[in-house]
Amino acid sequence: MTGFDAALIxxxxxxxxxxxxxxxxxxxxxxxxxxxxxxxFLTNNPTRSPAGWADHLSELGLPGDADEVLTSAEATVRYLDAHHAGARALPVAGPAVVEQLETADVTFVEDPTAAEVVVAGYHAGFDDEEMTRGLRALLDGATLVGTNRDRWVPTDAGPIPGSGAVINAVAGAAEVDPEAVLGKPSQETVDLAMDRVGAAPGDCLLVGDRLDTDIAMGERAGATTALVLTGAATGSDLEQTDVRPDYVLESLAEVERVLDGDAVDGA
Incomplete structure (x- = not known):
């Protein structure tokens, strides 16, 4: 029925x-x-832990466990441990994100002049004070690491600024480029996902609603990709990008058609 070993959703x-x-x-x-x-489940939303996501999904009627969730915060922790172990880190992110990052082998500091790395991510309370702290740390020589690149995220009330908006604001003020931005479509996230599912990218189906993160990651990694039209991307967006999903679906409900080989080709 299917040639796939794993699905990244x-x-x-x-x-x-x-x-x-x-x-x-x-x-x-x-x-x-x-x-x-x-x-x-592969998410760039760093505000919930894997266990928190599993609980949330179960409450919505989709049972699962924490091992089935990989977040951009986890990828950021792995990156910090590999490249900035023991460093003093200034968080420019909301409390929920900082909580997810506390397992990293770094020491969080409040003094911008003491920071060796700035870790930026989603922050509902991002303001001029936070911008100034990040700016001063970067101008003093700290490097910038971001949790994920999503510039906006959907909510019941409508789109709100996401992690990428915070990262871009701080980077722009200091006129620096981030050393790394984790989450999708980063290679670090690809590697973590493949380790988790125990499969090669070519044996995976990746399903998502964003061309620049979900589909771009699958395309670069060599996975089969399916774009769903229930979120960020629309059909017209496909005419304005070089990122090409293998399949386009109205929703995740149609994914069985990909398994059966009769879904609409996205090319």
């Missing part, structure tokens, strides 16, 4: 929208599981 805009499960998402995930695929 985005969450916001693919499975959930704000606090609700998208129509047909549960059936789509169940179809993948019944087909024998290892399922991994």
């Amino acid at each position: 985005d969450l916001d805009g693919t499975v959930v929208h704000g606090g609700s499960l998208l129509a047909g998402a549960g059936a789509g995930v169940e179809a993948l599981r019944e087909a024998g695929l290892e399922v991994l």
Whole structure:
């Protein structure tokens, strides 16, 4: 029925929208599981832990466990441990994000002049004070690491600025480029995902709603990609990008058509 060993599934805009499960998402995930695929939810939303996401999905009627969720915060922790172990880090991110990063082998500091690395991510309370702290640390020689590049995120009330907006603001003020931005489509996230599902990229199906993160990551890695039109991207966006999904689906509910080989080709 399918040549895939694993499915990497985005969450916001693919499975959930704000606090609700998208129509047909549960059936789509169940179809993948019944087909024998290892399922991994892959999210650039760093505000919930994997356990928090698993609980949230279960509350919405989609049972799972923490091992089935990989977040951009986890990828950021892995990067900090590999490249900045023992460093003094200044967080320019909200409390929920900082909480996810506390397992990293860094010491968080409040003094910008003491920081060796600035870690920026989603921050609902981002303001001039936070901008100034990040700016001063970067001008004093700290490097910049971001949790993920999403410039906006969907909510029940409408789009709000995401991690990428914070990272871009701080980087722009200091006129520096981030040393790394984790989450999708980074190679670090690809490597973590492949380790988690125990499969090669070419044996994976990646399903998501964003061309610049989800589909770009799958395309670069060599996975089969399916764009769903329930979130950020629209059909017209396909005419304005070089990123080409292998399949375009109205929603995750149609993913079984990819498994059966009769979904609409995205080329």
